[in-house]
Amino acid sequence: MLPSSYYDRIVDVAEELVRFTVLTRGHTDQLVGRYSERKDRNEPVVTPAELARIPGV
Template sequence: MRLDQLPNIDPEYLHPIDIDALVGPDQPRHPPHLLVLHPQPKAFNEFDEAGRMHLSPLYYRVVDVCEELVKFTWMTRGRAAYLTDRYSERVESAEAVSRRVNQATH
């Protein structure tokens, strides 16, 4: 999405993401694609006729979360194997994992 499609965003306060501060030289550099879903119960109060959120503390928090999610995505991309390497899974044998996962439920 382009900044001109976000009329409620003040460019003065939206800093570019410093990819070099988050990603190593050997890591993927394609832009992350994110989908943020907004809960519906109060949607009629929070959106205008064009479907844009009204400026509010909630709006700013949604922007905060999106900004943090982009940074986190950049930092963790390409590191899934390391981040999901778990002690409990290394300790437990493959046979034990199979027994535990495949046990019948009552």
């Protein structure tokens, strides 16, 4: 790829993706769980609004 503003932007996006990946390691349970899947499995469903009311969360 030739040096250009597009090349610079692609490099920037790739770096951000790596940073995001590193920062989110260890948080898989929170990031991959979907409300609809928990609901379908009849698991307890806690909404973000309910989490905001729980002290210490």
